[in-house]
Amino acid sequence: MPLLTFASFLFFTGLVAFITWRITRRDDHSSTSGFFLAGRSLTFPLIAGSLLMTNLSTEQMVGLNGSAFTDGLSVMAWEVVAVIALVALALFFLPRFLRSGIATLPQLLEIRFDKGTQLICNVIFLIAYAIILLPIILYSGAIGLQGMLDLSGLTGIESSTTLLWLTVWIVGIIGSVYALFGGLRTVAVSDTLNGVGLLIGGFVIVYFGLQAVSDSGGVMAGWDILKASNPEKMNSIGGADQQVPFFTLFTGVFLINVFYWTTNQQIIQRTFAAKTLAEGQKGVLLTGFFKLLGPLYLVLPGIIAYHLYADQGIKADAAYGHLVFNVLPAPLTGFFAAVMVGAILSSFNSALNSTTTLFSLGLYKGVLKKDATEAEVVRSSQVFGWIMAVSAMTIAPLLAGQESLFGYLQAMNAIYFIPILAVVVVGLTTKRVPPMAAKVALVGGCLAIFAGYFIPPFNKIPDAISNFHFVALVFVLLVGIMLVIGKLRPRADDWVQEDAGAVDLTPWKGAVPSGIVLIVLVIAIYLAFAG
Template sequence: MHALTLASFLFFTGLVAFITWRITRRDDHHSTSGYFLAGRSLTFPLIAGSLLMTNLSTEQMVGLNGAAFADGMSVMAWEVVAVLALVALALFFLPRFLRSGIATVPQMLLIRFDKDTQLICNLIFLLAYAVILLPIILYSGAMGLQGMLDLQGLTGIESDSLLLWLTVWVVGLIGSVYALFGGLRTVAVSDTLNGIGLLIGGFVIVYFGLQAVSDGGGVMAGWETLKESNPEQMNSIGGPEQQVPFSTLFTGVFLINLFYWTTNQQIIQRTFGAKNLAEGQKGVLLTGLFKLLGPLYLVLPGIIAYHLYADEGVVADEAYGHLVFNVLPPYLTGFFAAVMVGAILSSFNSALNSTTTIFSLGMYKGVINKDATEDQVVRSGKIFGWIMAFATMIIAPLLAGQESLFGYLQRMNAIYFIPILAVVLVGLLTKRVPPMAAKIALVGGCLMIAVGYFVPPFNRIPEIMNEFHFVASVFVILVATMLLIGKWRPRQTEWVHEDSGAVDLTPWKGAIPSGIILVVLVIAIYVAFAG
């Protein structure tokens, strides 16, 4: 069984690598536009595939299904509410970002505020990606692979710690090669290929999982069994004691999703590489359509695992890998593990590519060597990327023991998500708010949330009011503070958002109708599962 699993794993992994190399081998990897923005050539299928796969890594597959194992259908909020954020990206944020011709979010803050605001935002992103995002991607990927491939049995390594370290380093090194030698288009192409495999594999797992629930009686019989035996698990409305209470959908959960899909460099860099605004909008809204399917392959398997293994002592973040290993035939287990490696690599190399972009264009070219040539800028990104990759591979295994991987990720992300979102929103919606307000919000917001999480007695506040309501309150305070400073000490002249001429800004005619349809579908899904 192990030989067949391993053979199918190696075949699919190698196939994706070969096809990606064939498609991108003649791409421009030496200029900053070619390396960091794919030469502004991305069309909507590549944008949608890359957005989906950058998001759908193992912190989603393992973490969100683990959250569903513990709390049921209510955690689908992270998938379904994301659709609202994607509509906002297509209709409001993307036209303004492409008008500016930017490659990074901090560059937007340079255009709107000043160089010091850009520098602060660069440093926040780099620190957050190094300490929070990249290590979680590698750790969750290693945990998922250990369960799916039974790596202990396959390798004969009995030490959990040693196996975790080895898995993290192998995946990290492969992901680094993709990101640092290939550039954004290589990432986007491999993402799209893996995305097709992941969607197929995700639905195949649901099929076999429901078959296991019904003891071979069929998918619909399995679905009925889940609803009858675990009705509380199938409720989309989260209770106050759960990870995602329903009320938080309108506060912190919405704001974290809004940042993630509209202002997170790791995600939206592929939209900056759009051929034109219309292609970007189509890609973003197609991603929204796919996200509506998210509960089927990112939440339902966790509920199936709860039904099958809740009495066997399986912990939440091991549930998905346990389900895959037990319900899939060996040849499909290897295929799906290969797709999962692709998902891990996708998120890891996308985050690493974004990290090098921020460093090269924001720190190296902007601060360290302002006269750097194109080759020097790209080379600095590759060197910094390797440094960041090795640091990440050291930090990742130290995350072992977290109670809820996905909950930990969202909690830590809020520290920098909320301040950056507040500054970008106020910057785009006002003309007179000065740079001083943005700097106070960036630094003060990160400190406020960090103190609320970690410093007694202030860490009691998120527990009392719910941490998602807490971060939403911080967001309101930051926006109000910036607006007050704008009234008290406004810019001397109004900010004018000039068109850089980087791409054609003609919008897609179907953008607004498609956005409305997606919002209606979000509401319909919540109503359908409300119990």
């Protein structure tokens, strides 16, 4: 690997770390509000940057482009449908979250239902993050870096297994330092800096990729060749045999997106830290605009890689790193690898920060030591965070061999996404549904989807109707069960959400018009590429 590539990689990685330290070195990291919620001081650029970068890690860059390598443009659903979920967050969920002044989603369930519901939700989140989310972030990051930087050639390590373990642990340790010593604002600032670099780098890769397709004949010529040579890859409507069949956009794909952007602690924690409701809404809707651009740098490169390398035996999840290494000039390869490291660290440290928040405020302060001081709560989060980080770094290399990294991630996420979303939606839209209904839905929902995936003969159901239709069916059943329990054994009195007075709840006047514009653009994008 050219020395210039590695030198530029180290320079840009160090630059982001230095700027982040300069900006946040005087922040309050000793109190729970300062450490977990950035003192409720985030403005819309930091919220948008942090939301975007928490989402845009290598499970997106590597995994989604890998899915596009296989199925083409139809996998853009994970980006484009997300815009509708972000509009829902800005207009419906966020005002209610900020009204309660919560730091974690389980705290909302405690307010709406009871302590037991909060505890169950906390445990579900912690298990899912430890086994599913954190390991996948580290594994996908290691695979991406190996392709971009030719780490085997750089280090002289020929064993892919040894190199995978080494990369996972180095990235994991660095990410842990960011999350466990810096707090949420440090995460948000580094996210925003890396977000700018990622967007620039993503579009630069598309530029050089299309140049490679046209053999330096120009970007538009490359685009025309790509469309003419691979028309089946340029269709926004997914077929029944693809990862995202079109009609699943209205069932499981839609619901998974709604959970991810409205009730996933890893994502929404930075919206809880909004300075005001208006700032939060502007940040969320700005994120929606950037998600509309997502197919350009999260899907199109995968299609370009298919055009260039499909006959070379390249695996889908290795395609993106291979493209970057081959089409970018050496200094830009180092720059983009640095941005990718930032993306990995961003998602990892955001997930780890959210995990420690859930543990410290939900279990340590709420159950294990109710009289803990703020310093003890922060300290407990750091100790637990290292335990979770080590677990994730141990599990991550064991994921090697998955056929589709992104498909595996979405399938596993549905196990806990769907039950939690059902409980939150019913909780916020009804007044008499009791705590027992929420507990039945949380536990029963996770068990039902797990059985549908792994336990015969139940695992034949998703095969017959598709995974995404299956999880949507479970969602409808859970909502129905909760409503029936609410009718048969309702609460003694109506639940009324009180204003905790945490932030100014005056909404942004442009929120509704902006939301409408974003939804219209989603429909227009699908129509433009419908084949």
